[in-house]
Amino acid sequence: MTGVSRRRLFGYAGAGVALAGAGATAGVLAAQPKSTPHVVPFHGEHQAGITTAAQDRLHFVSFDVTTDKRAELVDLLREWTIAAERMTKGEEAADRGAVGGPQHAPPADTGEALGLSAASLTLTVGFGPSLFDKRFGLEPARPAALAELPRFPQDDLDPKRSGGDICVQACADDPQVAVHAVRNLARIGFGAVAVRWSQLGFGRTSSTTKDQATPRNLFGFKDGTNNIKAESPEELREHVWVRDGEGPQWMVGGSYLVARRIRMHIETWDRTSLAEQEAIVGRKKGSGAPLGQTEEFDPVDLHVKGAGGVPLIAEDSHVRLAAAESLGGVKILRRGYNFTDGSDGFGHLDAGLFFICFNRDPRTQFVPMQQALSSRDTMMEYLKHNGSGLFACPPGVRPGEFWGQRLFQ
Numbered sequence: 001m002t003g004v005s006r007r008r009l010f011g012y013a014g015a016g017v018a019l020a021g022a023g024a025t026a027g028v029l030a031a032q033p034k035s036t037p038h039v040v041p042f043h044g045e046h047q048a049g050i051t052t053a054a055q056d057r058l059h060f061v062s063f064d065v066t067t068d069k070r071a072e073l074v075d076l077l078r079e080w081t082i083a084a085e086r087m088t089k090g091e092e093a094a095d096r097g098a099v100g101g102p103q104h105a106p107p108a109d110t111g112e113a114l115g116l117s118a119a120s121l122t123l124t125v126g127f128g129p130s131l132f133d134k135r136f137g138l139e140p141a142r143p144a145a146l147a148e149l150p151r152f153p154q155d156d157l158d159p160k161r162s163g164g165d166i167c168v169q170a171c172a173d174d175p176q177v178a179v180h181a182v183r184n185l186a187r188i189g190f191g192a193v194a195v196r197w198s199q200l201g202f203g204r205t206s207s208t209t210k211d212q213a214t215p216r217n218l219f220g221f222k223d224g225t226n227n228i229k230a231e232s233p234e235e236l237r238e239h240v241w242v243r244d245g246e247g248p249q250w251m252v253g254g255s256y257l258v259a260r261r262i263r264m265h266i267e268t269w270d271r272t273s274l275a276e277q278e279a280i281v282g283r284k285k286g287s288g289a290p291l292g293q294t295e296e297f298d299p300v301d302l303h304v305k306g307a308g309g310v311p312l313i314a315e316d317s318h319v320r321l322a323a324a325e326s327l328g329g330v331k332i333l334r335r336g337y338n339f340t341d342g343s344d345g346f347g348h349l350d351a352g353l354f355f356i357c358f359n360r361d362p363r364t365q366f367v368p369m370q371q372a373l374s375s376r377d378t379m380m381e382y383l384k385h386n387g388s389g390l391f392a393c394p395p396g397v398r399p400g401e402f403w404g405q406r407l408f409q
Contacts, residue, residue, distance in 0.1 A: 008257070009163075018042055042085045044396040045253055046241065049122035050358050051181040051230035052210045055171040057177040058201030058337040060354065061186070062128070062164030062195040062389055070136045071346065073406050074194045080125075081183055081402040083321060090118030093184040110187065112180050119174035123181055126257045126391025126404045132163040141407055142249035144281060145256055145361045145391045152291045152374040152385070161261055161387030164196045169356070170259070175202070177301050197244045197387070201337025203355045208335060214288060214296065215351055219382075221281050222288035225296055226324075228333040239331045239365065240358050250406035252393030258332075258366045261339075261387030264352035269382050280378045282319025290319060302326070330365050332357040352383070362390060 015203075039047050065073060083093040083172045092098055097109025102278035168185055172178040179200075186195055206224030210231050217223040229236045237243075242251045269277070288296035292304035292312040302320055306312045313320050314392055324331050337356065340351040359365035374380060394404050 002124055006110065010073075012101075026056065029338050032209050035336075038120045040120055040122050043399055044125075044374075046396045047254070047393055048088070049124035049169055049171050050240070050255060050335070050393070051208055051398045051405045052122050052171070053120075053212060053230070054204040054206055054335055055120050055122070055173050056204060057178050057204065058204075058300070058354065059169075059170045059175075059182045060201065060356070061168050061182050061198040062191065062196045063166045063168070064192050064196045065135070065165040065192065067130065068135050070408075071139055071190050073136060074402075077404050077408075078187055078402040079188050083184060083188055083395060084123040084181070086145040087113075087181045088118060088121045088123060090116070091343055105113075110180065110183055113177055116174055116177055116180075119177040119182060121170065121172040121177050124171075124257075124393060125168040126167045126169075126393040127404065127407070128164050128166065128389065128391050130163060138407070141248050141250065143242075143251050143392055145242075145247055145363055146390065147363060149258070149362065149390050150367065150371075151386060152370050154374055154380055155385050155388075157388050161197045161311045161390060164389055164391075166193065167257065167259070167391045168390060175200070177344045184322075189301065199339060199354050199387070200341075201261075201339050205337040205338060205353060206334040208333070213333070217338075218351055219264055219269055219277070219281075220319045221277075221283060221285055222296060223353075225283075225334075226300070228331055235331065236333075239360055240333050242360055246361070250379040250394060250404075250409075251392060252409075254393050255333075255360065256362050256366075257389075257391045257393050258355075258357050258359070258362055259387070259389040259391075260355040260385050262355055263350065263384040263386050265348070265382045265384070266351055267348050272382075278315055280317060280382075282317035285361040286320055300325075315376075316376050318373070318377050318379045321372045327372065328357050330369055332359045332369065358393070380390045 031131060040052055042048060067073060087093055092109040094108035096186055097116055098107050099109035101108055102261045128149055129146050132138045168182060170178040170181045204215050206227045207214055208227065208230055210229050214222040214366055216227050228239060240255050242254050244252050274285060283290055289298055290300040290313065292301055300319060302323060302325060305311050320326055336353055336355040339354050340349060344351055357366060394407060
């Protein structure tokens, strides 16, 4: 029996494994918006799900590779790519997969997306630093930019929510479509990969196109006003896409994904005065305008002064510390989501922001930004970073290719 057929056999038996690792709740899946019919093209120069108009729902999963055979890993990526292309078109993971196959064999699709549309589903894959160990002979192909993130001040990372060999980011306008996609990739991969950790998200916390309104995070503030947009190709080239000559050739046109699970102490925040909240953020809560300005998209002016010559945007405010002007021009493309994962066991909601960003080189973009925020941002009093991951997302696939094909060539 080949490695591929073994995975198929065990995959059918393990159809529910992704949900067990996901911590998905019936409540999250019950309140589903009507599916949208929009299909996001799967093939292209860059992977979908980066500059794609940010969808409303997320299912992010990190896998550990459990096989030590390079050929089995390549076979899995090939099978995943075929299934991903089908699901992003609103089709089953396999032809006649849910109900059209043999009656006495497990279905090749789990079936919970039957009757639903594509719902703008995108699937984005990335490879973690741990994949480039000695198991698969990939050490020489590891990009220098895929360096383990340093431990930042006030980090409280849970190893069970961090790291992983491969990540898949599933975004859609229907939560069941996103969960179905991850569940079926986990099913296909059973015996070759295992879910390490995952995260459900709702309510995007950034805009990636100019026609999207700026959403709000669980602190009630507009989030990601100054985010890089899909309509800004020069900024994307400067800050998001890996260029020729910047590391191994297989990453040219790709990007580096940083994921951080950020617990928000929302009960403490809710007892903080409006004036203090706005001073901590550096923006008006209602309009989203930078302090000292009128409208949300007015340029941030870090030099405007108030009474007594004190800067209106405080030295330890979030906006000032994250501003490109304060970081030597550094920018990132944000693509985060709100989450609520029940209680922490002490009478507080386990809720916050699942932060995702894409950048050309985390060493010169995300890391210095997070160093500044974690060491000086007053908002850190209300936050706890308890999960983290870094992944190299290769460029898009052409018809006939599979995810990561150039890496394994």
